[in-house]
Amino acid sequence: xESLIEKYEGKxxxxxxxxxxxxxxxxxxxxxxxxxxxxxxATLARLxxxxxxxxxxxxxxxxxxxxxxxxxxxxxxxxVKPHDNETRTFLHDIPxxxxxxxxxxxxxxxxxxxAVSKEGIVIAxxxxxxxxxxVTFSSICFAFYVKYLGDYLLRAREGNITRRExxxxxxxxxxxxxxxxxxxxxxxxxxxxxxxVLRAIEEAGAxxxxxxxxxxxxxxxxxxYGGILYIxxxxxxxxxxxxxxxxxxxxxxxxVAITASSELPAHLTIVTENPVSAVLHGHPKFSVIMSLLCxxxxxxxxxxxxxxxxxxxxxxxxPIVAGDVGAGLRGIHRAVQPLMAKHRGVVVYGHGVxxxxxxxxxxxxxxxxxxxxxxxxxxxxxxxxx
Amino acid sequence: MFGWMGKVARIDVxxxxxxxxxxxxxTYGNYLGGRxxxxxxxxxxxxxxxxxxxxxxxxxxxxxxxxxxxTSGRMTIMSRSPLTGTVGDCSVGGNLGTELKRAGWDGLxxxxxxxxxxxxxxxxxRVFFADASGTAGNSADALSRRLSERGATAVIGxxxxxxxxxxxxxxxxxxxxxxxGLGCVMAEKGVKYITVKGSGATAVxxxxxxxxxxxxxxxxxxxxxxxxxxxxxxxxxxxxxxxxTDIRAVMPTDNFRKTRFSEAxxxxxxxxxxRYKPRKSGCRGCHIRCKQRFGAAGTxxxxxxxxxxxxxxxxxxxxxxxxxxxxxNAAGMDTISAAxxxxxxxxxxxxxLRPDEIISLLSDIGDARGLxxxxxxxxxxxxxxxxxxxxxxxxxxxxxxxxDPRGVYGMALAYATSTRGACHxxxxxxSHEILRKPVPTDRFSFDGKARIIKISEDANAVIDSLTxxxxxxxxxxxxxxxxxxxxxxxxxxxxxxxxxIGDRIYYQERIMNSMNGFSAFDDDLPxxxxxxxxxxxxxxxxxxxxxxxxxxxxxDYYRIRGLDNQGNPREDKARSLGLSWKA
Numbered sequence: 018x019e020s021l022i023e024k025y026e027g028k029x030x031x032x033x034x035x036x037x038x039x040x041x042x043x044x045x046x047x048x049x050x051x052x053x054x055x056x057x058x059a060t061l062a063r064l065x066x067x068x069x070x071x072x073x074x075x076x077x078x079x080x081x082x083x084x085x086x087x088x089x090x091x092x093x094x095x096x097v098k099p100h101d102n103e104t105r106t107f108l109h110d111i112p113x114x115x116x117x118x119x120x121x122x123x124x125x126x127x128x129x130x131x132a133v134s135k136e137g138i139v140i141a142x143x144x145x146x147x148x149x150x151x152v153t154f155s156s157i158c159f160a161f162y163v164k165y166l167g168d169y170l171l172r173a174r175e176g177n178i179t180r181r182e183x184x185x186x187x188x189x190x191x192x193x194x195x196x197x198x199x200x201x202x203x204x205x206x207x208x209x210x211x212x213x214v215l216r217a218i219e220e221a222g223a224x225x226x227x228x229x230x231x232x233x234x235x236x237x238x239x240x241x242y243g244g245i246l247y248i249x250x251x252x253x254x255x256x257x258x259x260x261x262x263x264x265x266x267x268x269x270x271x272x273v274a275i276t277a278s279s280e281l282p283a284h285l286t287i288v289t290e291n292p293v294s295a296v297l298h299g300h301p302k303f304s305v306i307m308s309l310l311c312x313x314x315x316x317x318x319x320x321x322x323x324x325x326x327x328x329x330x331x332x333x334x335x336p337i338v339a340g341d342v343g344a345g346l347r348g349i350h351r352a353v354q355p356l357m358a359k360h361r362g363v364v365v366y367g368h369g370v371x372x373x374x375x376x377x378x379x380x381x382x383x384x385x386x387x388x389x390x391x392x393x394x395x396x397x398x399x400x401x402x403x
Numbered sequence: 404m405f406g407w408m409g410k411v412a413r414i415d416v417x418x419x420x421x422x423x424x425x426x427x428x429x430t431y432g433n434y435l436g437g438r439x440x441x442x443x444x445x446x447x448x449x450x451x452x453x454x455x456x457x458x459x460x461x462x463x464x465x466x467x468x469x470x471x472x473x474t475s476g477r478m479t480i481m482s483r484s485p486l487t488g489t490v491g492d493c494s495v496g497g498n499l500g501t502e503l504k505r506a507g508w509d510g511l512x513x514x515x516x517x518x519x520x521x522x523x524x525x526x527x528x529r530v531f532f533a534d535a536s537g538t539a540g541n542s543a544d545a546l547s548r549r550l551s552e553r554g555a556t557a558v559i560g561x562x563x564x565x566x567x568x569x570x571x572x573x574x575x576x577x578x579x580x581x582x583x584g585l586g587c588v589m590a591e592k593g594v595k596y597i598t599v600k601g602s603g604a605t606a607v608x609x610x611x612x613x614x615x616x617x618x619x620x621x622x623x624x625x626x627x628x629x630x631x632x633x634x635x636x637x638x639x640x641x642x643x644x645x646x647x648t649d650i651r652a653v654m655p656t657d658n659f660r661k662t663r664f665s666e667a668x669x670x671x672x673x674x675x676x677x678r679y680k681p682r683k684s685g686c687r688g689c690h691i692r693c694k695q696r697f698g699a700a701g702t703x704x705x706x707x708x709x710x711x712x713x714x715x716x717x718x719x720x721x722x723x724x725x726x727x728x729x730x731x732n733a734a735g736m737d738t739i740s741a742a743x744x745x746x747x748x749x750x751x752x753x754x755x756l757r758p759d760e761i762i763s764l765l766s767d768i769g770d771a772r773g774l775x776x777x778x779x780x781x782x783x784x785x786x787x788x789x790x791x792x793x794x795x796x797x798x799x800x801x802x803x804x805x806x807d808p809r810g811v812y813g814m815a816l817a818y819a820t821s822t823r824g825a826c827h828x829x830x831x832x833x834s835h836e837i838l839r840k841p842v843p844t845d846r847f848s849f850d851g852k853a854r855i856i857k858i859s860e861d862a863n864a865v866i867d868s869l870t871x872x873x874x875x876x877x878x879x880x881x882x883x884x885x886x887x888x889x890x891x892x893x894x895x896x897x898x899x900x901x902x903x904i905g906d907r908i909y910y911q912e913r914i915m916n917s918m919n920g921f922s923a924f925d926d927d928l929p930x931x932x933x934x935x936x937x938x939x940x941x942x943x944x945x946x947x948x949x950x951x952x953x954x955x956x957x958x959d960y961y962r963i964r965g966l967d968n969q970g971n972p973r974e975d976k977a978r979s980l981g982l983s984w985k986a
Binding site for chain 1: 619621622623624625626627628629631632633634635639642643644645646647650668671672673676835837838839840841842843844850851852853854855858861880882883885897898899900902903906959962963
């Protein structure tokens with residue numbers, strides 16, 4: 018447990034989710050272990066005692082997440098319901114507690130695997146491993162980021178922003194890192210062996226994380242080589258792919274890819290229906306934010322059916338479609354694949370971006386970065402921040 | 404009352420009488436239904452011999468059965484196991500649970516012994532006793548087909564009538580209430596079949612909320628590669644797991660002497676699809692539909708059956724596997740136990756069983772003929788009688804399923820601590836150790852596993868009591884099901900509340916087993932796993948389990964579960980859970 022706590026505390030810092038020394042991370046098998054001593058340890062230890070959980074993180078997120086979480090939590094009731102797909106599918110909603118008392122936390126964490134406090138502290142738990150708490154922590158930060166910036170733009174369009182809110186927004190925006198650079202050079206095709214394919218996938222996955230196009234716990238990646246689609250395993254961080262890439266024979270002759278990414282259906286249809294080899298799927302934040310802002314006037318489905326909207330929208334020629342994670346009748350793959358014949362990249366409503374490369378990951382990466390920078394520029398232009 | 408029907412039928416087959424019991428709401432709240440409620444009703448008789456007329460055979464549904472909740476068409480059958488002597492239970496699919504609810508019953512408690520073979524026929528609130536002497540020796544599948552017009556069915560086959568200790572009860576012709584020999588209990592009572600037809604409905608407190616919460620579950624099912632993914636069990640049935648256990652080198656082979664079978668890639672799910680062109684089928688209220696049917700009435704073997712009738716017996720003939728599965732289903736006997744017992748026999752006799760020998764021995768077991776009669780007592784008793792108890796791959800006399808514990812340490816602990824003998828489903832650590840859900844854990848480590856196993860056991864006790872299918876939890880969690888439970892029953896409930904109830908259900912089972920003499924001595928694995936290495940992928944060896952690491956993990960488990968250092972329940976813990984202490 019100690020080594021896992023150390024690993025995921027390191028990842029929180031590396032991903033700029035938490036500043037060094039700020040995360041309180043505990044886990045329990047028989048006796049609880051903590052990454053450091055802290056005045057809140059006794060409260061959290063009681064939770065580990067009282068609840069059927071294995072691990073807990075309690076931390077004030079790093080900027081700009083900190084200000085975003087704080088701002089939303091302070092002005093919310095006892096629950097926040099962001100509209101991004103990750104929250105909708107896996108978290109459903111995020112409880113807000115008044116303070117970090119064991120009573121309030123116990124109540125919130127008996128309903129959900131994560132919560133935030135009015136002061137902007139994020140608490141995440143897991144019933145299996147510290148990684149689970151890390152993923153939940155990361156998901157909550159992502160959800161608040163998207164919600165804060167998305168809500169602000171919506172209200173700005175409506176002319177509903179106060180001067181105070183504008184000032185807070187401008188301060189927060191200054192803390193947002195720069196957009197991804199498009200000059201990354203990745204391994205070039207042709208790849209002569211399975212080993213080289215695996216290395217190319219690992220390299221592209223890591224670069225996608227490091228450039229901020231996806232948080233470490235999300236996203237997926239694949240490459241078609243011969244009659245096999247090599248694809249990242251479900252839940253595998255794109256910067257830790259070595260040994261976690263499944264071979265999925267296109268003729269269906271093996272089920273080994275039962276552990277593949279939940280977006281395997283999308284990857285499969287894209288590579289079998291189009292002349293592409295590489296597929297990259299990330300959750301670049303401004304693409305997700307802009308996808309949530311539909312400008313269609315008087316839509317009677319707004320707020321109820323957006324995640325299943327059958328229409329294709331465009332931002333500067335980039336298509337936006339809707340669909341659910343994974344397989345099923347409303348699965349993303351049904352909406353994404355038809356557009357890939359004419360586009361190198363497609364944004365999925367509230368979710369992320371799929372991009373492709375004909376030969377290797379350079380095109381796919383560049384397209385994802387281009388989409389994200391386009392959405393980012395559009396966002397800041399719309400909010401009068403250049 | 405919402406969710407529950409408020410009535411349990413006590414049926415005494417000795418005098419063919421029916422008594423209606425109306426459990427208080429507290430009892431429902433404390434035990435939910437299914438496995439929990441069945442355990443509650445078993446408790447006072449749990450020390451009786453399984454063949455004692457007073458020993459109940461319990462069939463219980465749960466509050467979600469008969470509602471739109473995803474995968475809720477299941478139920479539990481429970482008694483004391485003839486095979487293990489422990490609590491014996493099985494969650495089973497099909498339509499029986501739903502029909503029982505529609506007929507107005509939360510459960511049946513069947514006691515007594517009929518002096519002639521009978522059938523119990525239930526139509527709504529009426530219970531009839533039919534002369535079934537003409538069905539003696541009938542196969543389970545054929546009798547199920549004949550009775551299907553009378554509603555959902557639960558029947559026993561010749562194996563149960565002939566005293567095979569791993570005889571099943573077969574529901575709706577294809578769904579086995581297996582593992583523990585529950586068929587023998589039904590046979591001992593002189594009941595050949597039960598049919599149920601109902602016309603009512605389960606009242607739901609907030610149907611709109613149930614629908615919304617069920618949508619959350621359906622989204623998670625769609626997002627789970629193991630469920631609806633292109634290689635998942637909705638597409639290939641549970642056979643989808645076969646390739647993975649091969650490539651992870653946890654496929655029990657040659658009576659667990661090896662963990663890779665060289666022919667596995669040629670006899671995988673794809674090979675079955677090519678040969679049998681199956682169509683999907685499933686339990687009532689499930690859209691995953693993991694059952695694979697072919698021809699007029701055939702079903703393809705599920706993963707455990709497929710793996711054990713091939714790799715475990717070093718058999719690479721698919722048709723033999725399908726035939727073996729058919730024989731077991733017709734005779735009404737457990738495929739895992741049958742295969743492990745045959746593998747034990749093969750090792751003891753130092754022979755590799757030919758396909759025709761596998762088939763003929765299975766027929767002999769079902770008919771209690773010759774050597775089959777000995778084998779029908781299970782691997783542990785057979786091996787003991789041959790002076791080689793070390794070659795029985797069992798825990799508490801129950802045969803080990805198709806995941807070798809040397810490659811999945813959580814499963815090693817789960818096999819040992821299971822209250823019904825070797826069972827992959829009590830804690831189901833395959834979810835995180837193999838399928839990476841909700842996140843992956845190190846399958847070669849015991850670190851943290853004791854608490855994970857304890858929490859998973861509690862969760863699965865809840866799932867078996869609500870009821871729902873365990874497969875759903877490759878995607879969903881009790882978070883979503885707590886919301887459904889609350890919407891169905893109108894009772895305030897969080898997922899942590901449910902886990903607390905799961906703790907109570909599980910502890911009750913530990914108490915019952917303790918009352919029957921089970922302790923740390925029984926929470927153990929065969930010596931082979933501590934002394935012999937296994938295969939590793941793509942080559943090399945997986946070391947044997949460290950005995951000391953295993954014992955430390957088990958000690959940790961005892962502490963976390965609130966047991967003493969011998970695995971016995973403690974009075975303070977029992978009382979804290981609201982359970983009565985041992986009589």
